[in-house]
Amino acid sequence: MPANIINGKEIASAIKLAIAEELKKIKTDTGREAGLAVVLVGDDPASIVYVRNKKKACQEVGIRSSEYRLPKETSQDALLKLIASLNKNPEIHGILVQLPLPPHIQTDKIIEATNPDKDVDGFHPVNVGKLVANTASLISCTPLAIITLLDKSGIPIEGRKVVIVGRSNIVGKPAALLFLHRNATVTICHSRTKNLSDYTLRADILVAAIGKPAFVKADMIKKGAVVIDVGINRDEAGLIGDVDFPSAKEKVSYITPVPGGVGPMTIAMLMKNTLTAFKQQQIDNGII
Numbered sequence: 001m002p003a004n005i006i007n008g009k010e011i012a013s014a015i016k017l018a019i020a021e022e023l024k025k026i027k028t029d030t031g032r033e034a035g036l037a038v039v040l041v042g043d044d045p046a047s048i049v050y051v052r053n054k055k056k057a058c059q060e061v062g063i064r065s066s067e068y069r070l071p072k073e074t075s076q077d078a079l080l081k082l083i084a085s086l087n088k089n090p091e092i093h094g095i096l097v098q099l100p101l102p103p104h105i106q107t108d109k110i111i112e113a114t115n116p117d118k119d120v121d122g123f124h125p126v127n128v129g130k131l132v133a134n135t136a137s138l139i140s141c142t143p144l145a146i147i148t149l150l151d152k153s154g155i156p157i158e159g160r161k162v163v164i165v166g167r168s169n170i171v172g173k174p175a176a177l178l179f180l181h182r183n184a185t186v187t188i189c190h191s192r193t194k195n196l197s198d199y200t201l202r203a204d205i206l207v208a209a210i211g212k213p214a215f216v217k218a219d220m221i222k223k224g225a226v227v228i229d230v231g232i233n234r235d236e237a238g239l240i241g242d243v244d245f246p247s248a249k250e251k252v253s254y255i256t257p258v259p260g261g262v263g264p265m266t267i268a269m270l271m272k273n274t275l276t277a278f279k280q281q282q283i284d285n286g287i288i
């Protein structure tokens with residue numbers, strides 16, 4: 001039986017609509033508007049597209065976005081100064097520094113310099129620690145997108161075998177923690193995993209976050225499994241995921257497409273995190 005295709009674009013649109021309504025109400029009640037600073041260093045073409053999409057989403061939901069576009073030779077000190085000024089700016093409730101940064105800038109130093117209350121990417125060690133303790137309110141957007149796509153599609157998580165291929169700090173590791181908090185049994189695989197198929201074939205829910213086009217073939221997937229494809233790879237035909245979609249979709253129960261799956265949901269989760277950060281800062285300042 002052909003798979004149900006999880007429509008990330010549609011689910012993301014509904015979430016953005018709800019966020020827009022909530023922001024509108026806050027504005028009517030308090031006159032306050034959420035502000036997101038988007039910092040881009042250099043001219044990486046993929047990063048330019050991501051930043052453009054994030055700004056577009058801000059417009060859709062009614063978040064004021066301020067773009068800080070800096071040349072690729074910007075020094076680490078200059079970027080740290082900008083972060084310090086955004087940390088202090090009461091009109092900025094979320095700070096997003098588009099990664100990757102040029103090699104002469106230490107990414108961890110920039111992440112650590114960001115006020116954790118404004119860390120809408122959920123990358124700051126304080127927020128990562130809270131995620132481990134299951135007390136986080138600002139959680140890395142892509143893992144949050146994965147869980148939300150499953151929830152909105154009515155796919156149960158508790159008690160299921162989840163296999164995540166990829167262990168990056170921004171996708172694989174935080175996704176594993178979120179699944180664990182939802183009482184799944186989680187296995188994380190990576191480039192040194194031997195006999196990868198032994199693990200992937202056991203997965204009720206398989207998450208591919210590898211960065212290799214069409215790497216996961218149908219013969220690596222259990223019949224009836226749920227497959228979440230995080231990969232975004234570019235080839236002549238356009239965007240392609242980490243899963244071999246044409247063969248996999250004949251075998252699985254649910255699958256996310258690329259594009260139109262995890263990607264748009266990740267941006268919706270950025271909007272959600274910005275709303276969360278904005279509301280918390282209004283509460284902290286006694287405004288709401």
Ligand code: NDP
Nearest residue numbers: 142166167168171190191209210211230231232262263266
């Ligand atoms: P990273 O390159 O940081 O991590 C890739 C992971 O895949 C690593 O853990 C690596 O293992 C593992 N891996 C690589 N080759 C193999 C292999 N042959 N077998 C098993 N595991 C392997 O990538 P990210 O986590 O940042 O991103 C993953 C993909 O998701 C990319 O395509 C990226 O573009 C996409 N992405 C999409 C987003 C969205 O919004 N949809 C957001 C973020 C990322 P090891 O650790 O051993 O090197």
